[in-house]
Amino acid sequence: KAGVTQTPRYLIKTRGQQVTLSCSPISGHRSVSWYQQTPGQGLQFLFEYFSETQRNKGNFPGRFSGRQFSNSRSEMNVSTLELGDSALYLCASSLAIGDGEKLFFGSGTQLSVL
Amino acid sequence: QKEVEQDPGPLSVPEGAIVSLNCTYSNSAFQYFMWYRQYSRKGPELLMYTYSSGNKEDGRFTAQVDKSSKYISLFIRDSQPSDSATYLCAMKSAGNNRKLIWGLGTSLAVNP
Numbered sequence: 001k002a003g004v005t006q007t008p009r010y011l012i013k014t015r016g017q018q019v020t021l022s023c024s025p026i027s028g029h030r031s032v033s034w035y036q037q038t039p040g041q042g043l044q045f046l047f048e049y050f051s052e053t054q055r056n057k058g059n060f061p062g063r064f065s066g067r068q069f070s071n072s073r074s075e076m077n078v079s080t081l082e083l084g085d086s087a088l089y090l091c092a093s094s095l096a097i098g099d100g101e102k103l104f105f106g107s108g109t110q111l112s113v114l
Numbered sequence: 115q116k117e118v119e120q121d122p123g124p125l126s127v128p129e130g131a132i133v134s135l136n137c138t139y140s141n142s143a144f145q146y147f148m149w150y151r152q153y154s155r156k157g158p159e160l161l162m163y164t165y166s167s168g169n170k171e172d173g174r175f176t177a178q179v180d181k182s183s184k185y186i187s188l189f190i191r192d193s194q195p196s197d198s199a200t201y202l203c204a205m206k207s208a209g210n211n212r213k214l215i216w217g218l219g220t221s222l223a224v225n226p
Contacts, residue, residue: 004157042218043158043202056213090157102148103214105157 004106018079025093032074037088120217133190137203144205
């Protein structure tokens with residue numbers, strides 16, 4: 001069974017640009033979550049989608065947005081990039097949302113903002 | 115003060131050692147406790163999942179939860195160089211809309 005696939009693996013952008021990251025969850029998984037990981041802050045929750053609806057959102061500015069498609073694939077977008085947006089962006093999928101959810105992560109997209 | 119505290123290390127041990135990794139937390143409502151392992155340039159992978167208190171064993175790995183002390187531990191027996199990674203604890207309270215709260219991770223190096 002294929003795991004969670006994230007593309008691209010690496011991105012270099014400049015301040016002010018925008019970026020779109022893609023995530024294909026494990027087949028059959030309907031929940032997709034996005035995280036930002038930095039050495040100083042660790043893993044920080046961005047948002048979670050289930051059945052194309054955003055179910056939960058972290059404390060990030062509106063420049064960070066996402067969506068989920070009917071095939072459960074998800075994209076996240078960051079507009080007007082800032083230097084501080086440089087991070088590893090991780091996508092995780094799970095069968096459902098709820099108490100028993102177990103997350104399966106992709107390898108991430110390493111974003112560098114210059 | 116962060117809700118979940120985890121010593122970032124780095125922790126360096128010889129091959130075959132017993133490793134103890136720990137997290138403390140402040141929110142008594144946490145019910146679900148997880149340990150993830152993250153290799154360099156990879157995403158985290160779930161190692162252990164525990165509901166409420168007690169111990170759980172899986173091969174060389176044992177997870178312990180002490181809710182009275184708000185303390186969780188991961189023990190690795192007979193550590194191997196392949197165990198060299200960052201270990202992250204994560205926890206959440208009950209309810210569908212509760213977010214996972216993560217520790218910063220402990221970097222472990224097992225030296226042959």
